[in-house]
Amino acid sequence: MDLASGHLLALEALAPESTIFGDAKIQFKAYNLGKGKGMSVLDIVEAMRKATGFDYKTEVIGRRRGDVPDLTADPTLAEKELGFKAPQDLETMCRDLWNWQTKNPQGYAQDSYVDQTQK
Structure with missing residues (x-):
């Protein structure tokens, strides 16, 4: 839901009455939508366990060669300009993701979306 909210804010920034871009003729801008706090794969696995009720098995084998120690997006610009x-x-x-996925097992396939909207 957070990402959906951020995308709506970004679309609103493109409205003619918006002052986000000022007088510039800019038609695009990149924003990081996130919390600005990194989460590990194990954090996500544990949250998905709670959301789905599945007991995912994991095995920690170490870092892969070339992995960066931290890759966290900075949402400051989105907060400042969009109010995100x-x-x-x-x-x-994770619960929101699982809820959507169980209701849309085919993803965004046209038929599954139409079927869900008419129920």
């Missing part, structure tokens, strides 16, 4: 905040915790995000 990501209030949900990881467990809620």
Whole structure:
């Protein structure tokens, strides 16, 4: 839901009455939508365990050669210009993801989306 909110804010920034871009003729801008706090793969696995009820098995074998120690997006610009905040915790995000996926097992396939909207 946080990402959906951020995307709506970005679309609103493109409206003719928006002052986000000022008088510039800029038609695009990149924003990082996130919390600005890194989460590990194991954090995500644990949150998905709670969201789905599945007991995912993991095996820690170490870092892969070339892995960066931390890769965290900075949402400061999105907060400043769009008013974006990501209030949900990881467990809620995973629960939202699982809820959507179970209702849309084919993803964004046209037929599954139409079927779900008419139920």
